[in-house]
Amino acid sequence: MPIHRLHESHDLRSKILPAELLSLFNDRFIRSCDLIEEYIFRLALRVVRQAGLVAPLAKGGTATEIAIGAGLDPLAGPWLTDWLLRLLTERGVLLCEDGIPARFQISNPLPDLDPVEIEQMQASHDATALPSFQLATLAAEGYPQVMRGESSGESILFTADRIAAWAAYFSNKNPLYAISNEIGARAVQAHFPHPRGTVLEIGGGFGSGAMALLDRFDEAGAATRINNYHFTEYSPIFLRRGQRALMSRPNARGHITCARLDMNRPFTEAHIEPASLSVVYGVNTLHVAHDLAFTLREIYTALAPGGLIAASECMRPFPAQTVYVEFIFALLASFRSPALQAAWRPNGGFLTPEQWIEAFKTAGFKDSFVWPDIFNIRDHYPAFVVAAVGATRP
């Protein structure tokens, strides 16, 4: 387990992170990041066994060959197998021969490591991060069925009895999620383009991103720069919960509006007028777009000249590197299988910083930014996977 990074990274953090983020990336937070990564590694080892991948891995092959060898579903099986095997390779328990596609092979028997022991360590270290562990546990339980094509990830992760688990996960009380809201809020404040304007949030979920942003503007004495915060979400259940949270804020009436918006459909269907917005914002939402090129064009059209698109996103530091949180979201077909673009969307899941910049450029935006500077950070600390990306409509 990468405990050594905790000691190494203290000095490093002050060199590679902006001063204003140092207090967020403290030892407590980094320790929780290390624990969730270790927890997901151990869950992944279990899933690899349960899905019957060990015997085909002993022979070696590409992820598709191994998934077929294990009798898995031809759609979900290879994608999830590839992700799991790349993670195990990064953790040094598999051999991988680089190539397109890569070939995987077991070198030594896979370790059998108990995930529960790590969850217990997290419980005594910082129990507020446990919702991330709970969601990863639910995902792990669903993997074998999804990999065999017996169920969809959507039907496993979004049952009514799992809403509480999602609400606890997408929360500012969960430090492993709140970090994205904090970084996003700071980026929007720093880049707010007009003296006053309307903010549209897409995929606002349970409202934790909106809460963090509005708190940030309140604390900075900048609340009046937001004429209207238009909070939108696709899922009616999430929207209701988000709306309830936001409308409980003082002065919400007349200042915050809430509506359903599907980012895969023309924004005018959700009554968003062209050139009407100062900011379009999303926290871990844009990568879910089925056709990101289409959604970026809709955002471009909805922004007034000089308007800002800003997205706080999990960042893939390098192509093909796994990001721990994908273990949960990769169960969803919508996450795995968006419309692809050869130049900047070669796979489903999270994008690299270069891919975001290319995506913005292709959609006609200018002055794109990645904050903090993942280009520098990733060389020193490849486990750093959160950042805000943004750009301006000319």
Ligand SMILES: C[S@@+](CC[C@H](N)C(=O)[O-])C[C@H]1O[C@@H](n2cnc3c(N)ncnc32)[C@H](O)[C@@H]1O
């Ligand atoms: C990672 S969550 C964001 C959570 C949110 N930031 C919060 O604090 O609760 C991604 C969100 O995108 C939403 N989403 C999925 N498909 C969408 C679509 N087609 N249009 C708009 N939102 C969508 C999901 O329902 C989910 O709430």
